[in-house]
Amino acid sequence: MTGSTPSPSTSPSSNAARRNRRRTVGAVAVLAAAAVTAAFALTLDDSGDRSERAGEPAAVTGSADPAPADESLLALARRDTSDPLAVGPADAPVVLIEYSDFQCPFCGQFARTTEPELLRSYVEKGILRIEWRNFPIFGEESEQAALAGWAAGQQNKFWEFHEVAYSKPRERNSGAFDAEHLVAMARAAGVADIERFQADMASDQARGAVLKDREEGYNLGVTSTPAFLVNGRPILGAQPTDTFESAVETAARAAKKAAR
DSSP: OOSOOOOOOOSHHHHHHHHHHHHHHHHHHHHHHHHHHHHHHHHHOOSSOGGGTTTOOHHHHSOSSOOOOOHHHHTTOOOOTTOTTEESOTTOSEEEEEEEOTTOHHHHHIIIIIHHHHIIIIITTTSEEEEEEEOOOSOHHHHHHHHHHHHHHTTTOHHHHHHHHTSSOOOTTSSTTSHHHHHHHHHHTTOSOHHHHHHHHTSHHHHHHHHHHHHHHHHHTOOSSSEEEETTEEEESSOOHHHHHHHHHHHHHHHHHHHO
């Protein structure tokens, strides 16, 4: 972390600040541990299909009754009923937070193969809520795609845009997400007012929203996409669908037990 370190104090506000710092350090440590696991998995992978081995989420799948997730990670779920970049009930027992880049091939793999299963099996049944976080890391086209997704959301078409953007693999930084193609994607997604879409894309509000999401990810230690939190428990990479199903079901059992 950067910045100056405050001098010791016994005031209540200072004590609270120290507690907050400890929670932040704990959150970073959790994701850092997962990142180490992912790095080993990628290094050892000689099969060519890195997406199925990256980031084995032992903390998620190893036990029916895992230790409670860190409260600071759980608190990242916004549960905002008006959030157009979220799907599923705001009071769902499980929230999956997804940090993604529209140019990321593994994000696309997750969107095409795993996410539809999660929507059918858990979101539609009120068990799961998915909250998208823009985490553009591959340059200007990633930035513009993130702004376009946010702008589509202002007309309640984010998830339709998301489906179009991820409908097929696209070569990164090849012009696939330039201004012309983004407008075409918006039209295909059913965005009605293209002039408003373009104005929203160029707005300070859009840039602020994307920056907020990205800073949240960086503050947690996220450095690659896709990265997920399932009720505060990290999963890195486009893992097999059953990994996410196991994580959601484990989190749902824990939430039900905690509610008793």
